[in-house]
Amino acid sequence: MTEPDVSIIIVTYNCASYVRRCVQCALDQTGVSIEVLVVDNNSSDSTPLILREFEAKVKLVSQSRNIGLAPARNLVAGLARGRVLCFLDADVFLEKDAVLQALRKLDWKTGCVYGKNLVVDRPELVLAIGLDRRGWHFDEPASWFTDEVETLYALGGFFLMPRSVWDAIGGYDENYFFGWEEVDLGWRTWMKGYRVVFEPSAVCYHIGKTIRNDPRLRSLASYHELKGFTMTLLKDLEGWLLGLLAGAILIRIIVFAFSAAVRFRTVRGMGAFRWVIRNSRTIFRERARTQSTRRISDVHLLDRLVYLIFPIDTLRQATDVLVSKFR
Secondary structure, three states: OOOOOEEEEEEEOOOOOOHHHHHHHHHOOOOOOEEEEEEEOOOOOOHHHHHHOOOOOOEEEEOOOOOOHHHHHHHHHOOOOOOEEEEEEOOEEEOOOHHHHHHOOOOOOEEEEEEEEEEOOEEEEEEEEEEEOOEEEEEEEHHHOOOOEEOOOOOOOEEEEEHHHHHHHOOOOOOOOOOOHHHHHHHHHHHOOOEEEEEEEEEEEEOOOOOOOOHHHHHHHHHHHHHHHHHHHHHHOOHHHHHHOHHHHHHHHHHHHHHHHHHHOOOHHHHHHHHHHHOHHHHHHHHHHHHHOOOOOHHHHHHHHHHHHOOHHHHHHHHHHHHHHOO
16 A cells, blocks of 8 residues: 555544534645544544544544543554654644645755644634744734744644654653643754744644633643643753753743633642642653753754743733733
């Protein structure tokens, strides 16, 4: 059997209202040979029934429980046959040439390429890009993003990574359930000496924030946001930076916790600190493994990491939320 150029990997969980369109758009890609693999994380809605409509064209994997986004993507990546892996969120709808456009940008020094994620109901806006030299970008005009941009990480909704790079960095850290796993993956890609690149010609439409906007999942989302953020800083910052900026990093984590409580309207996410303390040995074991294979110093990423370490944007976002409550 001929190996496809690209394996498109989709993880689903209770996404019946949009998963059919996502899978069909993946199957409709032009100019490149593909396979589509979907893992369902034990959905309780009609998602599994909808996926069965595609069983002749798609490899389906069903889980008996929700194992989380990062572990599920790792699982299916192990089954993929393509020389390039494409990770796609279930609420993302690709233009027909999106994968081809992203694929064209991959070269020996580029380890990850991701596309222009337009907001589904407001396609004149870009949902986000992954932290560049100008800082964070959310819901900004698409006309501002017409050129390739190097960013700290790829937006997790749609990105391509060569199998060789994926194997070199070891895939996702499965201590992440969801939230900040894409930052960790992108940062480790840079550590290995590869670029992470935003490519505006690879266009998709992204609903976005489907879990974070679900009132039933606020506590869960807050917990995993805080857990993922804290773990990423402790694990990925180069040793000299972690020591030099220990005080600033502690303040940053506290500010992030405050911001998460405001954004998700719950303090239950603070339980993430218990997880971090109880699993500190695991975190620092992963840290030792990650840092031991580092090829690029964080010096080369400081113009992006400064926005991650210092809480200017986080404070602004939390303030905006608070102000909106009293208008």
